[in-house]
Amino acid sequence: MRIKKIIKLMSVGMLVVIILGFVGVFPVFSKSSEVTVLLQMRSGPEATAMEPVVDYWNKHYAASTGIRVRQVTISRMGYYVKLFNQLVSGTQVPDIVFPFGFGIGKIIEYLEPLNSFIEDESLFSSPQGNRYDIKDMFPAMLESVTLNGKIYMLATDVSAPLLYYRTDLIKTPPQTWDEFIEMAKKFTKSYNPDSPTEYGTVWMAKPVLDDTLCWLEIFWAYGGSFFKEGSYEPNFNSPAGIKATEFLKKLSDSKVIPPDVVTYEYPEVLAALQTGKVAFAIEWNAAYPDLTNPKKSPKVYDKIAITNPPGVKQADGSIKRVVETHCLGLSINKNSQYKREAFKFMSWVTFGEGAKIYLDNGGIPPLFSLFTAPEAKSPLPEMAEAVGKYGRAIPVFKDQMTVIFMNTKHLNKVFIGEETPEEAMENFNNEVYELFKERGYFEEK
Template identity: 30%
Template sequence: MRKVLVAFVLAFAILMFSATKIVMVYWPGPESEAMEKVVSYWNATEGKKLGIEVEILNFSREGFWEKQEILLNARSSEVDIVFVATYIIGRLAPHLVPLEGFQLDPNVFIASALDSMSYEGFLYGLPLDVSNHFLYYRKDLMEKLLNEPAWRTRYEELSQKYLGKKLSPKRPNEWEWDDYKATAIFFTKKYNPDSPTTYGNVLQMKNLVYNVMIWNDVLWSMGGSWFDSTGKFNIKTEAARKAAELFKTLYDLGTVPPGVTTYEFGEANEAFKSGSVFMMIQWSAAYNILTDKTQSPLVYDKVALAPIPGPRPSTHVHSLGVALSKYSKKKDAALKFLSFLASEQAMKMYAENGGIPPVETVLKSLGHKRPEFPVIAEHVRKYGYVEATIPETMSILEIISNKLTAYWAGQIDLDRTLDQIQAEVDTLLKK
């Protein structure tokens, strides 16, 4: 009887002190590799003390969102923490728990990144990786343009001829869109046979929602947005017209490679890496590629960054992050881990292993290893905007992409383009 009692007590003790397991779905790739380091640290330290173990569950990239949404739609308690993104946070919100009372210092995270994880006034996700855009340009050629009298004179002549006004070269952080356009013309051999690059710029004009995110920078920088002051979607504005015309003009002038209507991230990078273009608006993730000697031997030491041009420099911001599932049966334990994850300590560990957390102090502290990190922090804080986090965000992007691509390719005029976008989005939002 004594042996049975001892065995029962031991079994009860093991049960009492065994760890509560939290399952967290995470995006596979560099992001999950970075998160594995943070989770390993948690499991060996604070998690061990609290009896809370975290396990990462990776789905394949193909069909990732669909697989996760199947679990959420089934109200499955198999996962406790799910992976979210700005452009689907509104769609997933009914399955998530708002992070109210959550131990998060709002001063740690950059405000626009928190906006990117919020919906209808509630924070639903913890932003862990931030994406934004830069103007990339060739600093060696820019210095020559600023300091070589013959180049300056030629620049002024071309701007007078094609823009109807004489412009002088400026540093890119002072540019309006006319400066961008004049520089694109100057560095295109068609207009300047002495240009060391064949094309002045490269645009990403493939029918793709992520390319529209880049075009939105132009719209916002010109004072536009998707919604007016009353909250109504309105694309039939002067800012939208000018933003659409800018890409069309640059394409029609031939300041871009002829195949740009099929270009996205990779193709634009290749054009820049080849040394055949002077500048481009591109995702911050490209910096590490373009400044790597092995991957970009022709330009790695010639790359510089500037804000998006315009009267109101603006960069699209979206975040990838994690959120608490409404169907988790271990919410208290999951929140303890999320509180740790929201600390500067965890975010620095995440950044040191490959993540890009929207935490200004962390990004600035790692500038000696990743020179773009402090610039990301500055631009996301100063110029960052979030188009929308409503459930229809991706559908709106798809509508805009379909119509703008047709306009840029000459298949439809601008008035019909904006009319059709407006009508389709109005119909979408009424559903």
């Protein structure tokens, strides 16, 4: 009788241990209290890539975690205005939003800081309880969404301007920005009538976003910074700002680019490479699938390589390169009722098996483990070096987008001859200073 009692007590004890073991994996969530987390995406390839990720989670983990995810996709047209209005209104849904990395400053006060969730092993871990490693993500991705030490987004996609070149024409791509122009002359018919291409290169010079983001790779390589150290005082009229802008002036004056280059952004640069109009160019990493597709790029699909952008030679002979990099990603609405549940799903999407599913469906999750995996295909290994080693992000501040568009206006004036590089940077710097003065930046830092 006593033995039976002991066995019974042992059985109960084992059951408690087993239950506690499961609670260790799922400490907060249970099937009996299932909640639905609303994820809002912007229409486009990212939303399409996210759909199978959400489906997989719901099929495999909704029951065990008590977290079900519902994806809602809204139009790209006016997306950020809609997102801003939603968050400002104080609505509790969507729980998870999909901002743009360098536009996060404007909405950051409406987003939940993620640091405490990342530090919580029960949340920053797989549904099976395996801890994720924050260092697996490219440092620049975290830098791009961090303000005062607080992280506000986990990146799902990385974007960077890289150097594409024709391998049948170029053995060694240009290593410095000076070499960039000299090599472009070699492949421009006005300099070399035997050139196989009409122009050596092209540039995203349309006054939108791309021109500034590409310019930053030169600006930073020359040692430039947005602000003077320890302050929000703009530093664009520095020698680095002038030299970077002089490069664009020299590029334009040398006529190694098409004369209508001020109308060029991503699609036009892509077309110039696809048609064999140019030998090399700075273009977004997103172009790689199209440029290596036999149907979309029959002239060059097997003759295109991707590498780091050029840089600036230093006194010791080394080359300083910087890759402008930014991200798309997931953030938590500060007014969400289900912040912990939202983060559990988010961490799985960005660091767990969800990231691999997202990658397989067209996403570009910036993880070293995925980009350097044995089965990784171009351009992932190349991007692991470019973004992982040389990546740099625009600093986070409220008026990021406003400042970017101010710069594009002045870069455009340089291209069309309305301002010198010195005038452009001086005027740009003054405009930013006045904007910051008006909005109280100098009282904040």
